[in-house]
Amino acid sequence: MAMLIDVHTHVFPPEVIENRESFLQGEPAFASIYADPKAPMVTAEGLIQAMDAGGVQISWAVGFPWVKEANARLHNDYLARVVKEYPQRLRGLGCVHPVAAWAQVEASRCLRQGLHGLGELAFYSTDLNIRALGPLCELCALEDKPLLLHTNEPVGHRYPGKAPMTLASLYGLIKAHPRTKLVLAHMAGGLFFYALLKKEVSEVMRNVWLDTAAAPFLYQPQAYALAVKLMGKDKVLLGSDFPLLPVSRYLKELSLAGLSEEEMEAVLGQAAAGLIP
Numbered sequence: 001m002a003m004l005i006d007v008h009t010h011v012f013p014p015e016v017i018e019n020r021e022s023f024l025q026g027e028p029a030f031a032s033i034y035a036d037p038k039a040p041m042v043t044a045e046g047l048i049q050a051m052d053a054g055g056v057q058i059s060w061a062v063g064f065p066w067v068k069e070a071n072a073r074l075h076n077d078y079l080a081r082v083v084k085e086y087p088q089r090l091r092g093l094g095c096v097h098p099v100a101a102w103a104q105v106e107a108s109r110c111l112r113q114g115l116h117g118l119g120e121l122a123f124y125s126t127d128l129n130i131r132a133l134g135p136l137c138e139l140c141a142l143e144d145k146p147l148l149l150h151t152n153e154p155v156g157h158r159y160p161g162k163a164p165m166t167l168a169s170l171y172g173l174i175k176a177h178p179r180t181k182l183v184l185a186h187m188a189g190g191l192f193f194y195a196l197l198k199k200e201v202s203e204v205m206r207n208v209w210l211d212t213a214a215a216p217f218l219y220q221p222q223a224y225a226l227a228v229k230l231m232g233k234d235k236v237l238l239g240s241d242f243p244l245l246p247v248s249r250y251l252k253e254l255s256l257a258g259l260s261e262e263e264m265e266a267v268l269g270q271a272a273a274g275l276i277p
């Protein structure tokens with residue numbers, strides 16, 4: 001059985017889960033996803049339980065782009081704590097609201113506290129703000145840590161959390177920060193197709209990975225094989241978006257994609273282990 005590393009899971013501090021209503025005020029992005037009491041939320045313990053049940057060795061737990069600094073600090077402190085509590089099982093990505101005045105200071109604090117990168121940075125209601133993301137990309141490049149960014153396809157059906165982002169701005173961000181290891185969530189919004197262009201793009205995307213988070217809701221299984229073919233097997237990372245979906249759902253879909261054993265091992269964990277040991 002291949003090593004399983006899940007690069008995209010969401011955990012929240014118990015305070016947030018127990019009082020989620022009190023965190024909705026002034027947090028439109030959080031409210032748009034979690035105001036619905038049926039939207040699942042788990043603590044690190046809930047994640048570890050699911051990992052044990054699903055045979056997952058390591059998960060990357062990501063933070064949330066809170067508007068309020070106090071909420072960001074609460075969440076990032078929690079991630080730093082649980083990463084130390086479960087050093088064999090968890091990697092933690094700190095998160096900030098990129099346009100906040102305190103974003104850079106808090107992002108540096110996250111990395112100093114032992115978090116392994118930044119994520120899931122996101123703009124859920126506008127296009128990507130490349131200028132705000134710039135210093136965060138440079139921080140990650142300097143510290144040689146990955147930055148996991150929410151991306152989504154610019155066309156197709158609407159769903160909560162789908163942002164009006166463009167591939168042009170995403171590509172502009174990548175091109176402006178060639179030394180930043182960018183992990184683009186949710187199949188990179190489909191950007192991998194353009195790796196087929198004869199000029200520039202595959203070179204510009206040398207430091208870009210993508211994850212499979214939420215793909216069972218979005219793509220037919222052959223999308224995984226296309227991404228592997230176009231980006232390379234070491235660039236496609238298993239990410240579940242847990243607790244939205246369990247890893248088992250991805251194993252089922254990936255088994256239908258027609259990947260070789262070697263490609264499968266890379267996607268399920270080897271490639272991620274290279275990015276964060």
Ligand SMILES: [Zn+2]
Pocket residue numbers: 120150151185186
């Ligand atoms: Zn996302």
